[in-house]
Amino acid sequence: MFDIQEIRSQFTILNRQVNGKPLVYLDNAATSQKPDSVLEVWNQYYTELNANVHRGIHTLSQLATEEMELSRRKIQKFVNAKHDFEVIFTKGTTEGLNLIAYILTQKLKKDDEIIISYLEHHSNIVPWQLLCERTGAKLRVIPIDENGILQLDFLDQYLSEKTKVVSVNQVSNALGIVNPVEEIIAKTRKNSNAYIVIDGAQSAPHFAIDVQKLDCDFFVFSGHKMYAPMGTGILYGKQGILESLPPFHGGGEMIATCSFEGTTYATLPFKYEAGTPNVGGNIALGAAVDFIEKIGHENIQRHENALLEYAQRQLSEIENIKIYGEKAKRTGVVSFNLEGTGISSDVGMILDKMGIAVRTGHHCTQPIMDFFNIAGTVRASFAVYNTFQEIDLLVEGVKKAQKMLS
Template identity: 85%
Template sequence: MFNLQYIRSQFPILQQQINGKPLVYFDNAATSQKPVSVIESWTKYYETLNANVHRGIHTLSQLATEEMELSRRKIQKFINAKHDYEVIFTRGTTESINLLAYALTQEIKAGDEIIISHLEHHSNIVPWQMLCERTGAKLKVIPMDENGILQLDFLDKHLNEKTKIVSVNHVSNALGILNPIEEIISKTRKNSGAFIVIDGAQSAPHFAIDVQRMDCDFFAFSGHKMYAPMGVGILYGKEDILRKIQPFHGGGEMIATCSFDGTTYADLPFKFEAGTPNVGGNIALGAAVDFIESIGHENIQNHENALLEYAQKKLLEIENLKIYGEKAKRTGVVSFTLEGAGIASDAGMILDKMGIAVRTGHHCTQPIMDYYKIAGTVRASFAVYNTFEEIDALAEGVKKAQRMLS
């Protein structure tokens, strides 16, 4: 049973005031707040288990290893990976994509093509640009229309034997647009042998993920956007590809044998997990998975969709307010500007004085802002603990900001 009051009680930070007002936290696309169960999981590791993993025969090392590997198995189930060793711990989506862009270097040569979309976060643009610079490959971009909808006929024209990588986000962090991943993957499989990479940073917190059904080659996401600590993330990859490609980092843990004459690499997943991992964070990510599953993906999705629909209705009642991507299929985000009311950050600062936390600016998606010829937007992004009353407060806050800035 979905009990919003109980869910909110699990987040200590929501009980405080900001600038003398009850905190209204609408910056969840940047990072979500953490429930007690996740905080306690992280604390328990450092209070009772703190030891390095996989390397020690002593009790604490063995127990820490068991807890971290249990978390890996929870994440395997969470995304429906075929094997737990297809789940690689990283520091987050950005590191996961950079790992891939480096590891796939040997698969790319001059004249090859990499396709991304106009809706990408900088972390799904810059690593591929760097790969192109290293190899002489060319970057191509799926265009979008004024509603933020990707124009997939581009793929019909540009997918070919030169296409080596197609990397797109599942959900736009700036606009909340849910991209037609299944269609993109289908077109890619039909017309090229490209590796398919999905940036799932904005989808993993909001609805069920099934990487086998999706049939992507790689799927990356961050823990801190799905109620887990910062500094931990996941790269999923298909076993056969992970065995083929080269590791990103070299060092301890990722070797089978090492001598001055050469090194052989460890088996999966450790081949890609050099150095001491964020053990406490990795264990807490498993606790975040438990938290999400205790509520249920369907309950989370239904609640957040209702919040989005209500927020859009309330905000569109405000004169001279424009929502970007309004007509596209979206989840969890309302991104808007106020005509004639200064820049987005001005409205954001006024809302902060009222205890309302939103994100302002280009959201690490400057190409999107350039398309709309704006410097940035005000972005309100939702999580399972947000309420309709908080949206009412947002709408009133926006009206006040508009009066003060016009």
């Protein structure tokens, strides 16, 4: 049974006040709050198990290694990877995307093409631009329409033997639009031999992921957006592809043998995990997976979709409000502006005085903002612990901001 009050009771931070008001936290697309169970696991590592992993024969090292590898297996199941060694621990989505773009350098040459979409976070734009600079490849961008929906006819036009990479997000962080990645993958497989990269930073917290069913080559996401500590993330890659590509960072852990004459590399996953990892964070990421699976993906998705539908309905009744992407399939996000009231940050500051945390600005998606000819939006984003009463407070706050700024 889905019990919202029981879920909220697991997040101590939700009991605090901000500016004398109860906290209403609606900035989950930036980072989610962390349940006590995750924080307890993180704290337990540092108070009872603190040791480096994979390197020591002493008891603490062995126990820490067992816990981190258990977390890897939990994440393998979470995304339905075929093997646990296809799950690489990273610092987050940004590092995962940069890793992929770097190790693919040798696979591209001048005039090859990389396809991304207009809906990408800067983290899924800049690494590919850097790859183009290194190789002479060209970047092609799938456009959007006035509703923020990808125009896949252009993907059909772009795909060719020159296409070496297709990288798109599953959910837009700025607009919450759910992209048809299954269709994108199918079109890509039919018309090219490109590597397929899926940015799952905004999808992993909200619905079930199955990388084998998707048949993507790489899938990346961040822990801190799905109730885990910051500085944690996952890169999934198909075994054969990861084995065929070079390492990203060099150092300890990623070697099989090292001499001044030459070095051989460790097997997966350690080939891509150079240096001391974020052991406590990685173990806590497994605890975040436990938290999500205990509630259930269907329950989370049902609740968050209901919140989104309610928020859009209530906000749309406000005069002169513009909601972006409202006709597209979305999850977890409502992004809007009050027309004629100045910049989005003004609205955000007024809401903050009421204890309501939202994100304002361009959300690291400046091309989207340029498309709509705006500087930014007010973005309210939801998690499993948010309530309809909090949305009522948001709507009340937006109305107050409108009166103050008009």
